[in-house]
Amino acid sequence: MRVISLREWNDEQQVLKSKKLVGFFSSKRKITLLILLFIFFSIQPLFNKNHASQALMFTQKNTISKSSFLQAGDKFIKTIVIDAGHGGKDPGCIGSGNVYEKDIALDIAIKLGKYIEDSIKGVKVIYTRKTDKFIELYQRAAIANSNNADIFISIHCNYNPNPVFHGFESYIMGTHKTVANLAVSKRENESILLEKDFNSNSEYEGFDPNSPESDIIFSLYQNAFMEQSAKLASSLHESIKKNSVIHTKEVKQAGFLVLWKTAMPSMLVETGFLSNSEDLNFLNSDEGRKKLAHSMMLGFKNYRNWYSKL
Numbered sequence: 001m002r003v004i005s006l007r008e009w010n011d012e013q014q015v016l017k018s019k020k021l022v023g024f025f026s027s028k029r030k031i032t033l034l035i036l037l038f039i040f041f042s043i044q045p046l047f048n049k050n051h052a053s054q055a056l057m058f059t060q061k062n063t064i065s066k067s068s069f070l071q072a073g074d075k076f077i078k079t080i081v082i083d084a085g086h087g088g089k090d091p092g093c094i095g096s097g098n099v100y101e102k103d104i105a106l107d108i109a110i111k112l113g114k115y116i117e118d119s120i121k122g123v124k125v126i127y128t129r130k131t132d133k134f135i136e137l138y139q140r141a142a143i144a145n146s147n148n149a150d151i152f153i154s155i156h157c158n159y160n161p162n163p164v165f166h167g168f169e170s171y172i173m174g175t176h177k178t179v180a181n182l183a184v185s186k187r188e189n190e191s192i193l194l195e196k197d198f199n200s201n202s203e204y205e206g207f208d209p210n211s212p213e214s215d216i217i218f219s220l221y222q223n224a225f226m227e228q229s230a231k232l233a234s235s236l237h238e239s240i241k242k243n244s245v246i247h248t249k250e251v252k253q254a255g256f257l258v259l260w261k262t263a264m265p266s267m268l269v270e271t272g273f274l275s276n277s278e279d280l281n282f283l284n285s286d287e288g289r290k291k292l293a294h295s296m297m298l299g300f301k302n303y304r305n306w307y308s309k310l
């Protein structure tokens, strides 16, 4: 029997431990471990990078959502001015059976405003007139500007000596591209002739509907809201078309005095032709005007939703 000291025993244990460790690392396990370590250190930077990208994307996404939300809060359309064309001594165009444009326009304007107030929360409706009274064209734009309106819609009825023409069309401010578009703006601008001293009214900058050259003043017009006005008009058209209310024509451009000085997206609606019997019957019925006003409200609502997400 070998007698060893405690120290020698400790030394032997150390040697045995080392041999075990060497045994552990000297086998196939050593190679496997090295491979695993190599793989781990190779993919770690990649893992960190992906993680970092994900974190960045998350941050960006949250930032975008937040800023969009803030913009949406700022960009809600809060005020709309609805302008019933003509009024008082200015009847507008007159359809068969003494149907006056001023009356049709006023009723559609009030119906539209009511539908907006009932269906769209947070929108204040202002009318340029709620009764049968004459208002100068420049005053209508001034009402919208002084109320800081976000939208201006002027409501009218169309007329053409040829009774075949029919349907809903709308205009945004700009240079007319056809003689027909010019004719519509000329007819609507003629309301100015009923205004006292329009010649000396500086608001019109010398515009005279009797002068063929007068229209040139509109060619200098810079429309900062053209895109939004066009979008508003097409939203109304889409809604009316979708609900099959009345035949719709395209959105057009021409120089309208009533839109000229508005400082917000604006449009002029020609709801239908009083010179066409089908349109006349439709516009002269309470049901027809209700359908039209309701579809216009839905179109405005769609535009408002689109705008708030910009």
Ligand SMILES: [Zn+2]
Residues within 6 Å of the ligand: 085, 086, 092, 093, 101, 155, 156, 157, 188
């Ligand atoms: Zn009119």
